[in-house]
Amino acid sequence: MNPIGPAVKKPATLDDVAAIAGVSAKTVSRVVNRNANVSAATRERIEAAIRETGYRxxxxxxxxxxxxxxxxxxxxxxxxxxxxxxxxxxxxKACRQYGYHLVLEEFDHGADSVVDRYEQGLRGAHCDALILTPPVCDDEKLLDALDRDGLPYVRIAPGEQLGRSVAVGADERRAVEQLVTHLWDGGRRRFAIIAGPADHAAAMVRERAFCNALGALGGDPAGVALARIELNESIAEAGRIATLDLLRDVGQLPDAIFAFNDEVAIGAMAGIRELGRSIPEDIAVAGFDDSYIAQLVWPPLTTIHQPIADLAFQAVRLVADPEGFSTGNILLPTSLVVRGTT
Amino acid sequence: MNPIGPAVKKPATLDDVAAIAGVSAKTVSRVVNRNANVSAATRERIEAAIRETGYRxxxxxxxxxxxxxxxxxxxxxxxxxxxxxxxxxxxxKACRQYGYHLVLEEFDHGADSVVDRYEQGLRGAHCDALILTPPVCDDEKLLDALDRDGLPYVRIAPGEQLGRSVAVGADERRAVEQLVTHLWDGGRRRFAIIAGPADHAAAMVRERAFCNALGALGGDPAGVALARIELNESIAEAGRIATLDLLRDVGQLPDAIFAFNDEVAIGAMAGIRELGRSIPEDIAVAGFDDSYIAQLVWPPLTTIHQPIADLAFQAVRLVADPEGFSTGNILLPTSLVVRGTT
DNA sequence: TTTTTCATTGTCAGCGCTGACATGATTAGA
DNA sequence: TCTAATCATGTCAGCGCTGACAATGAAAAA
Known part of the structure; x- marks a missing residue:
């Protein structure tokens, strides 16, 4: 293998291909870019030359x-x-389909400011567009910076300022309502939420939706106990700790817990067990995302399924597909998946 | 936000900065690239101009x-x-540190040939180097193609042809030996392996290491039952199915199972329970990777910890750090993590 | 003082490609 | 038949930057 440095073998260029095919570089460019107005014969000749040279x-x-x-x-x-x-x-998948490449930048919640990470990192990659997931999709300073640079972006599951950009979301509210109904019908009356980070706007919306749905059923939204996780290495561990804190501080134990996501829910399950309570008899637990670990724990976790991969696919499509931008916002369906914890 | 297309605001160029600082573009280039031989005064002037223009x-x-x-x-x-x-x-993390960007390409085991994915995808991104994890790091056709293109690569945990490229690995063999000893000392005598995909060479090496270590302790390597998972949507599910098949077909039930990774191990645990056996009393289970789910299941999973993130960091460092290539191969430590399943 | 050295800065071609525009060859329309 | 429209292809500048090399000037050596 070769150390990094000037390419070892000079790759073929448009001119090389053009010389072999006996045309101009521009015509080769047309073929490569699938432009119209190239005769079939010329096209074939050029395609052969491309194969011959291995041109990229x-x-x-x-x-x-x-x-x-x-x-x-x-x-x-x-x-x-x-x-x-x-x-x-x-x-x-979408990038592959539309001929783009994905540049991924890590973002460590606690440590960095997203704007800094953008300024010092991704901005230098000169992407054609950005796909933003929660919580960065709700970071106003980041959005301001992107607007300033004229860099297009699509937001996935934005919680706030829905009109600020094209966005792709899941119908979280509806699934949350189903969940509340499911819990209520199961006889649960004392609720707690193990909430995600405060800057995760979509999760905040979920919390409100939960309380509203509860109120609609005749429950007491104000009585919902809430603990917010403190991010650390493991989000499940964060969920366990937040749950223990909540269960210790609260007067009467809740009989149902709604967690920020499945991992937090699993942490919550561990915390509940540590206090000697059983699931779902004493306390029901529900997560969010329907990740594959939801099925692997015991009892299998009741959760809300959302089409995460599809969300991202659609987001990329919106920027990569020439037709995309006119389409506007997209809302994908969610569903309640009832398993053993409720 | 803006649709994709020609940049909305024309970004500053070297020439813009140079004009403001009253120097040539080349000198600005020197400052940007941290070259030596630029006077402090000039450097400061240029840096101010860069800030002023927001140059990237x-x-x-x-x-x-x-x-x-x-x-x-x-x-x-x-x-x-x-x-x-x-x-x-x-x-x-390493990319950030060394000023590179990461281009990630999906690779769906069952469906694609890696070489095709390289030819049609990543190759077009014109990366300076590739980082290859199992199983693609052992795909000879891919390596041939990379060598042909003169594209440098570092392999993570290659199972075969160790000398073919610079590589970063974990000392898996040693941890496997510790695991076998641990199981043996716990009185286990009838072993089974729920193996990973056949093209995952590192996993194959682990299997052999397991058998060899067993032989060294006086056990019977030939008696180790082996089931290989069939990849499907969920690798845990694949593990569960493989385990059920194995337990049904085998004459006498094993009293210890070594799984390809933690997710497969968790699937195996589900399968064992379906047959009404208890963990660890009837059958001990051990995984590989020490992923965070290992601690979340019940009982917590005994597994082998390997420094995956560090492996990747070192791999990138090898290609991105100018000093890197001379360093040669790297072997990182692993460790056995004993928890509740053994 | 004169010559040499070397740190600092500049000049310029050209990396491979595409957009704007020009040209030549056909075909359709009058 | 002649003109206009259309298609197929070519020409060329230049995107923003860096490598190779040149020039400048001040300090060091002779």
Whole structure:
């Protein structure tokens, strides 16, 4: 293998291909870019020459000339490796389909300011667009910076300022209402929420939706106990700690807990067990996301399914598909998945 | 927000900065690239001008001129979203540190040939180097293609042809030996392996290490039952199915199971319970990776810890750090983490 | 003082590609 | 038949940057 440095073998250029095919570089460019108005015969000749030389577009040159990078950027916050992997899956699939590449930047919640990470990192990658997931999709300073730079972005599940950009979301509210009804019908009356980080606007919306739905059923929204997790290395561990704190401080134990996501829910389950309570008899638990670990724990976790990969796919499509932008916002369906914890 | 297209606001160029600072573009370039031999006064003037204009390097232009893209590519196979997230974390951190960006390409085990995915995807991104994880790091056809293109790569945990490239690995063998000893000392005598995909060479090496260690202790390597998972949507589910098959077919039930990774181990636990056996009394279970779910299941999973993020960090460092390549291969430590399943 | 050295800065071509525009070859329309 | 429209292809500048080399001037050595 070769150390990094000037390419070992000089790759073929448009001119090389053009020389072999006996045409101008521009015509080869037309073929490569699938432009119309190239005769079938010429096209075939050029395609043969491309095969012969193993020609690949030089993205740098193309970017420079066309002022496009064919790169789509995203921040990947550390809230759930499942969520992360799914977002990646959907986005990568769409990128492949539309001829883009994905540039991913890590974003450590506690440590960094997203704007700094953008200024010092992703901005330098000169992406054509950004895909923003919670919580960065609600960071106003970041959005201001992007608007300032004229960098297009699509937000996934924004909690606030829905009109500020094109966005892709899941119908979380409806599933939350179903969940509340499900819990209520199961006889649960004392509720607690193990909430996500305060800057995760979509989660805040979920919390409100939960309380509203409860009120609609005749419950007492004000009586819902709430503990917010403190981010640390493991979000499940954060959920366990928050749950223990909540269960210790609260006067009467809740009989149902709604967690920020499945990992937090699983942490909550551990905390509940530590206090000698059983699930679901004493306390029901529900998560969010329907990640695959939801099925692996015991009892299997009741949760809300949302099409995470598809969300990301649609987000990329909106920026990468020439038709996309006119389409406007997208709302995908969610569903309540009842399993053993409720 | 803006639709994709020609940049809305024209970003500042080297020439803009140079004009303001009253120097040549080349001198600005020197400052940007931290070259020596620029006087302190000039440097300061230029840095002020850079701040004033909000100048950012245009990577496309830089790449074109310097024949480097400052991009590092990687394939992300779907074996474990935990493994994936950790690899990403380490690689992203290193990229940030060394001024590179990460281009990630999805790779769906069952469906694609890696070489095709390289030819049609990553190759077009013109990365400066690739980071390869199992199982693609052992795909000879891919390595041949990379060598042909003169594209440098670092392999993480290669199972075969260790000398073929610079590589970063974990000392898996040693931890496997510790595990076997631990199981043996616990009185276990009938072993089974729920193995990973056949093209995952590192896992194959682990299997052999397991059998060898068993032989060294006086056990019967030939008596180890083996079931290989069939990849499907959920690797845990694949583990559950493989385990059920194995337990049904085998004459006498094993009293210890070593799984390809933690997710497979958790699937195995589910399968064992379905057959009405208890863990660890009837059957001990051990995983691999020490992912965070290992602590979340009940009983908590005994597993082998490997520094996945660090592996990826070192891999990127090898290609991105000018000093890196001379360093040669790297072997990181692993450790046995004994929990409740053994 | 004169020559040499070397740190600092500048000049310029060209990386590979595409957009704007020009040209030549066909075909359709009058 | 002649003109206009359309298609197929070519020409060329220049995107923003860096590498190779040149020039400048001040300090060091002779």
């Amino acid at each position: 577009v030089n993205q740098a040159a193309r970017s420079l000339a066309a002022s496009r990078s064919f790169l789509i950027g995203a921040f990947m916050p550390h809230l759930s490796s499942f969520y992360f992997a799914e977002i990646f899956r959907g986005a990568a | 390097v245009n990577q496309a232009a830089r790449s074109l001129a310097a024949s480097r893209s400052f991009l590092i590519g990687a394939f992300m196979p779907h074996l474990s979203s935990f493994y994936f997230a950790e690899i990403f974390r380490g690689a992203a």
